[in-house]
Amino acid sequence: MKKLAFIPILFFLLTSCSSVRVNSDYDKKVDFSQYKTYAFLKAGIDKVEISDLDKKRILRSIDETLAAKGFAKSETPDLLINIFTKEREQVDVNQFNMGWGYGWGYGWNPYLWGGNTTVNRYTEGTLYIDLIDAKKKELIWQGEGEGTLTKDTNKKEALIKEFVSKILEQYPPVVKK
Numbered sequence: 001m002k003k004l005a006f007i008p009i010l011f012f013l014l015t016s017c018s019s020v021r022v023n024s025d026y027d028k029k030v031d032f033s034q035y036k037t038y039a040f041l042k043a044g045i046d047k048v049e050i051s052d053l054d055k056k057r058i059l060r061s062i063d064e065t066l067a068a069k070g071f072a073k074s075e076t077p078d079l080l081i082n083i084f085t086k087e088r089e090q091v092d093v094n095q096f097n098m099g100w101g102y103g104w105g106y107g108w109n110p111y112l113w114g115g116n117t118t119v120n121r122y123t124e125g126t127l128y129i130d131l132i133d134a135k136k137k138e139l140i141w142q143g144e145g146e147g148t149l150t151k152d153t154n155k156k157e158a159l160i161k162e163f164v165s166k167i168l169e170q171y172p173p174v175v176k177k
Contacts, residue, residue, distance in 0.1 A: 019147045019159070019162065020145045020146065020147040020162050020167075021145070021146045021147060022143065022144065022145045022146075022166045022169070022170060023143070023144045024141065024142065024143040024144065024167070024171065024173065025141070025142050026140060026141040026142070026173045027138075027140045027141070028175065030133070030141075032140075032141075032171075032172035032173065032175075033172070035071075035078040035079050035131075035133075035172075036070075036071060036072065037072050037073070037074035037076070037077045037078045037079070038066060038071055038072075038074065038077045038078065038079040038081055038131075039073060039077035039079075039080060039081070039134075040080070040081050040082075041080040041081060041082040044082035044083070044084070045059070045083055047084075048084055048085055050085055054156070054160070057160045058083055058127065058160055058163075058164060059083075061161045061163075061165070062081060062129065062164055065165050065168045069168070069171075077134050078133075078134055078135075079131050079132065079133065079134060079140075080131075080132040080133075080134050080137075081129065081130065081131060081132070082129075082130040082132060083127065083128060083129055084130075085125060085126065085127055085128070086125065086126040086128075087123060087126075088123070088124055088125075089121065089123055090121070090122050090123070090124050091120070091121050092119070092120040092122075093117065093118070093119050093120075094117070094118045094120075095116070095117045123148070123149045124146065124147065124149065125146070125147065125148075125149040126144060126145065126146045127144070127146075127163050127164070127167065128142060128143070128144050129142070129143045129144075129164070129167050129168065130142050131171065141172075141173065143168060143171060144167065145164075145166055145167040147159075147162075147163065
């Protein structure tokens with residue numbers, strides 16, 4: 001019985017370690033097995049307000065992930081892929097205060113003093129990946145990944161790969177009948 005109590009805790013720890021939270025939505029009337037090829041929607045991607053280097057990282061990561069799923073890039077694609085991003089500054093303020101004075105039970109306690117306030121600023125971003133039916137020009141699937149961003153160039157590549165792979169893990173959707 002002790003092992004069974006340990007498994008949920010371990011599962012929680014392993015699943016809570018991921019720095020990217022993902023969601024997806026899709027058109028439930030679409031047969032996703034018909035899509036085998038893709039191309040990027042240049043007009044949409046050009047509008048994304050991030051650096052060209054980060055765009056290249058995202059597109060390269062999408063290429064790698066889709067190739068691993070058996071998709072091929074094409075001049076006459078079944079799917080058009082568009083991306084867009086959101087970014088917001090987050091501020092966490094944590095306070096831990098203790099003071100002098102009468103306390104629990106025995107009165108004056110000279111060991112309690114001070115306090116500590118910490119302020120943590122970070123940037124949180126969201127990456128959206130849209131899959132559009134190339135013939136109908138209709139959105140059929142959208143994936144969203146949200147997490148903390150970094151300016152550290154050495155960590156950016158891995159973080160972008162994590163965002164993209166976690167988002168595209170949900171494509172194609174598993175349709176329950």
